[in-house]
Amino acid sequence: MQPIIEVDQLLKAFGNKSALQHIQFNVHQGEIFGFLGPSGSGKTTTVKILTSQLLPTSGTVKVFGQPINKMNDSSHKRRIGILTDNSALYERLTIQDNLELFCRLYDVESKRIAEVLEEVNLANDRQTMVKKLSKGMKQRVMLARAILHKPDLLFLDEPTSALDPVNTLHIHEGLRKLNREGTTIFLTTHNMMEAESLCDRVAFIHDGVIKAIDTPQQLRLAHADQSMTVLVKGEGKRVLQQNEESAQRIGQWMLEGRLLSIHSNEPTLGDIFVKMTGRELQ
Known part of the structure; x- marks a missing residue:
C-alpha cells in the first residue's frame, strides 16, 4: 500500500x-x-x-x-x-x-x-x-x-x-x-x-x-544499557548488569525473602534524544 x-x-x-x-x-x-x-x-x-x-x-x-x-x-x-x-x-x-x-x-x-x-x-x-x-x-x-x-x-x-x-x-x-x-x-x-x-x-x-x-x-530496546534496578530489603536500590553474577545475587535475595522489586532500565524517548543530539527536548 x-x-x-x-x-x-x-x-x-x-x-x-x-x-x-x-x-x-x-x-x-x-x-x-x-x-x-x-x-x-x-x-x-x-x-x-x-x-x-x-x-x-x-x-x-x-x-x-x-x-x-x-x-x-x-x-x-x-x-x-x-x-x-x-x-x-x-x-x-x-x-x-x-x-x-x-x-x-x-x-x-x-x-x-x-x-x-x-x-x-x-x-x-x-x-x-x-x-x-x-x-x-x-x-x-x-x-x-x-x-x-x-x-x-x-x-x-x-x-x-x-x-x-x-x-x-x-x-x-x-x-x-x-x-x-x-x-x-x-x-x-x-x-x-x-x-x-x-x-x-x-x-x-x-x-x-x-x-x-x-x-x-x-x-x-536499541538504546537500553542491559541493566536493571532491584530493591532489596536492608540494602535499598541496587543497579545491576544483566549477567550470571547478578542472577545469582537475585536468586539469593529471593531465597532470603529480601527482594522487594526488580525492573529493567529502559531509557525514555527523552533520554535517547539527549544521547543522540546532546540537547534536551523543551
Whole structure:
C-alpha cells in the first residue's frame, strides 16, 4: 500500500539558512506518527510544507500520492484537518457559531458539533464567545474544528502545549478514537510522554536533520544499557548488569525473602534524544 505521506530529500532554506536538510520519511495509512524535536528544529516548517502553506526549496513531497502543489484542490483539502500555530477563530462568535460555519464550509451535519465538543471537553461551553476563552480553551476549539469533518489525515502541531494534564488526557483519548475510526495522524511535539502514549512510530529531528525513525519500543530496546534496578530489603536500590553474577545475587535475595522489586532500565524517548543530539527536548 502506498504511504499516505512521502518525503524524499526535502530541503527548505530561508536565505542562507537551511531549516530542513534533505530529510526523508514516509507515513503509512492508519498510523499515529510522531515528529519530535525541540523548538526551532524544523517541525513546524515540515508541517507547513506538508499542508502546502510553504513550498520546498528542493526535494519531493507527496500527500495522498499527489505532489503538494496539487493539494489546494478542494477534494484534497476536505481530506485533511490542520491544527497549527497560525490556526485562527472568529473572536466575536461563540464556539457553536464558529463550528457551524465550518460545518457549512465542509458540508458536515451540525449534529457532529456535539460529538467533537465532548471529545475536547467543551460541551458545556458551546455558547461562550471565543474572545472570553483562555488560551487552552481556544486550542481545544481549534482542535474540535480540525476533526469536525473526520479527516483522512490530521496534522497536529503541538496540540496540547497549552493544556493542563486532565484536558491533555481527554484529548489523547479523543485522538485514539479518531485514529481507530481511520484517521492517520501526523503529530509534532516536544512532549516525550505524549509521544510514548500515542505514537506508533516516531522521528527525531534536530537542526533540520532526522536522527532516527522507529517505534518507541524499538528505540528503547536499541538504546537500553542491559541493566536493571532491584530493591532489596536492608540494602535499598541496587543497579545491576544483566549477567550470571547478578542472577545469582537475585536468586539469593529471593531465597532470603529480601527482594522487594526488580525492573529493567529502559531509557525514555527523552533520554535517547539527549544521547543522540546532546540537547534536551523543551
